[in-house]
Amino acid sequence: MSVLSKPYFHCEEAAFAHLETALWPQGPVCPHCGSMGKHYDLRKTRLGLRKCAEKACRKQFTVKVGTVFESAHIPLSKMLQATYLMCASKKSISSHQIHRLLGITYKSAWFLTHRIREAMRDGSLAPMGGIDGMPGAGGIVEADETFIGREPGVPKARAYHHKMKVLSLLDRDAGKVRSVVVDDIKPETLRPIIEANILKEASLFTDESSIYTKVGATFADHQMTTHSAKEYVRGIVHTSTVEGYFSVFKRGMKGVYQHCGKQHLHRYLAEFDFRYNNRVKLGCGDVERTERALGGIVGKRLTYRSVGDRA
Numbered sequence: 235m236s237v238l239s240k241p242y243f244h245c246e247e248a249a250f251a252h253l254e255t256a257l258w259p260q261g262p263v264c265p266h267c268g269s270m271g272k273h274y275d276l277r278k279t280r281l282g283l284r285k286c287a288e289k290a291c292r293k294q295f296t297v298k299v300g301t302v303f304e305s306a307h308i309p310l311s312k313m314l315q316a317t318y319l320m321c322a323s324k325k326s327i328s329s330h331q332i333h334r335l336l337g338i339t340y341k342s343a344w345f346l347t348h349r350i351r352e353a354m355r356d357g358s359l360a361p362m363g364g365i366d367g368m369p370g371a372g373g374i375v376e377a378d379e380t381f382i383g384r385e386p387g388v389p390k391a392r393a394y395h396h397k398m399k400v401l402s403l404l405d406r407d408a409g410k411v412r413s414v415v416v417d418d419i420k421p422e423t424l425r426p427i428i429e430a431n432i433l434k435e436a437s438l439f440t441d442e443s444s445i446y447t448k449v450g451a452t453f454a455d456h457q458m459t460t461h462s463a464k465e466y467v468r469g470i471v472h473t474s475t476v477e478g479y480f481s482v483f484k485r486g487m488k489g490v491y492q493h494c495g496k497q498h499l500h501r502y503l504a505e506f507d508f509r510y511n512n513r514v515k516l517g518c519g520d521v522e523r524t525e526r527a528l529g530g531i532v533g534k535r536l537t538y539r540s541v542g543d544r545a
């Protein structure tokens with residue numbers, strides 16, 4: 235039986251119940267005052283509706299309030315389907331496919347996919363390159379930069395300078411990646427990002443690019459491979475894990491997102507980072523990955539205005 239035949243992907247009541255179990259494991263929580271106490275069940279009036287019983291509050295709410303799904307005018311069951319589809323497809327799925335599969339307008343599908351990407355955004359600021367259970371010890375972090383597409387409106391001849399730039403850091407021991415959109419790849423631009431995201435105890439592995447020379451010296455170790463001399467691997471020294479990650483991202487962006495504006499790129503990266511960091515090899519299957527994405531819908535409201543122009 236396909237996962238997609240589950241009732242919560244088709245029935246609104248089941249969809250609300252499913253999301254409530256995911257977000258309210260201890261029972262309803264009022265999003266207005268944070269009360270977990272008594273509430274009135276108004277689900278006979280409207281799907282998922284509750285009313286806070288706190289004297290000072292008395293506000294109504296559903297499990298969607300305060301989440302990226304709050305202001306979307308799409309049945310919750312369809313939003314859960316879209317979340318599953320985006321979590322379960324390795325190279326992602328386009329807004330056009332979501333539009334056709336779910337029978338919602340393209341515009342709704344476009345906003346919905348961006349809401350879900352926002353839910354996938356990690357937001358973790360914990361430095362990478364540590365080793366679990368060994369304080370003060372450092373692991374290996376690969377760093378590399380890449381260019382994506384070109385910014386809209388730029389003629390092809392000048393495209394190289396106008397390609398969008400991405401820096402990715404990949405913690406080889408934890409098997410996790412973190413990607414950042416950058417304005418340029420000058421050392422002074424990348425250095426603060428690298429320093430803020432990687433523990434000093436870690437070993438930094440890069441190619442021989444001079445971008446990394448100075449920042450490399452601030453870590454316990456800095457090893458480089460000389461790509462210009464066709465040296466790609468020297469024992470454990472290489473950046474092929476992060477390069478492999480880039481190739482998945484680029485294949486996905488090529489087939490699925492033909493025109494991606496720079497203002498949206500960070501959200502596409504969040505999506506690919508999320509799938510990579512919650513992959514089968516780390517013990518996370520499609521269903522579990524979807525549950526984790528749903529866990530991220532809280533506290534990241536994405537309004538029409540904050541998404542900006544479609545691209």
Ligand SMILES: [Zn+2]
Pocket residue numbers: 264265266267268269286287288291292293
């Ligand atoms: Zn309340």
